[in-house]
Amino acid sequence: MLLGIPQAANVFSFFEMKAAADPVVCEQFREAIELIGRRWTGAIVFLLLRKRCRYATLRDAIPGITDRMLSERLQELEREGIIERTVVPETPVRVEYALTKKGRALASAINAVGEWAHKWNEPARRK
Numbered sequence: 001m002l003l004g005i006p007q008a009a010n011v012f013s014f015f016e017m018k019a020a021a022d023p024v025v026c027e028q029f030r031e032a033i034e035l036i037g038r039r040w041t042g043a044i045v046f047l048l049l050r051k052r053c054r055y056a057t058l059r060d061a062i063p064g065i066t067d068r069m070l071s072e073r074l075q076e077l078e079r080e081g082i083i084e085r086t087v088v089p090e091t092p093v094r095v096e097y098a099l100t101k102k103g104r105a106l107a108s109a110i111n112a113v114g115e116w117a118h119k120w121n122e123p124a125r126r127k
Helices: 027-036 041-050 055-061 067-079 107-120
Strands: 015-019 022-025 083-088 094-099
Touching: 022 027, 027 041, 041 055, 041 067, 041 094, 041 107, 055 067, 055 094, 067 083
Parallel strands: none
Antiparallel strands: 015 022, 083 094
8 A cells, every 4th residue: 555545546556667766657547548538538438427328418418519529539439448339220210328348447537536526626607
């Protein structure tokens, strides 16, 4: 344990040491944090942790996201194996998005960010 955090969950375990004083970010950690840290990605994963959603449901639930950006993020998350896209053959055709097992594994990280945000971020001021 380091800083009261089990070693497996400790952020310092994601750094490699080149020399005694030169920490270097682990490539896997860097790629993961850049993926989930992209704008809108956290909001998409947050919503899909609650239930599978259609495109319009996601768009309407995320203030400020454009159709283009939502489409790009969904395609990227699908390529990374974090979400799955299901086409339901009805009339009209229905497309739903859901988290994969890999995506659901982000639940503790997303919840931790939510707890941090409620503790440290000031509430948005209403105009």
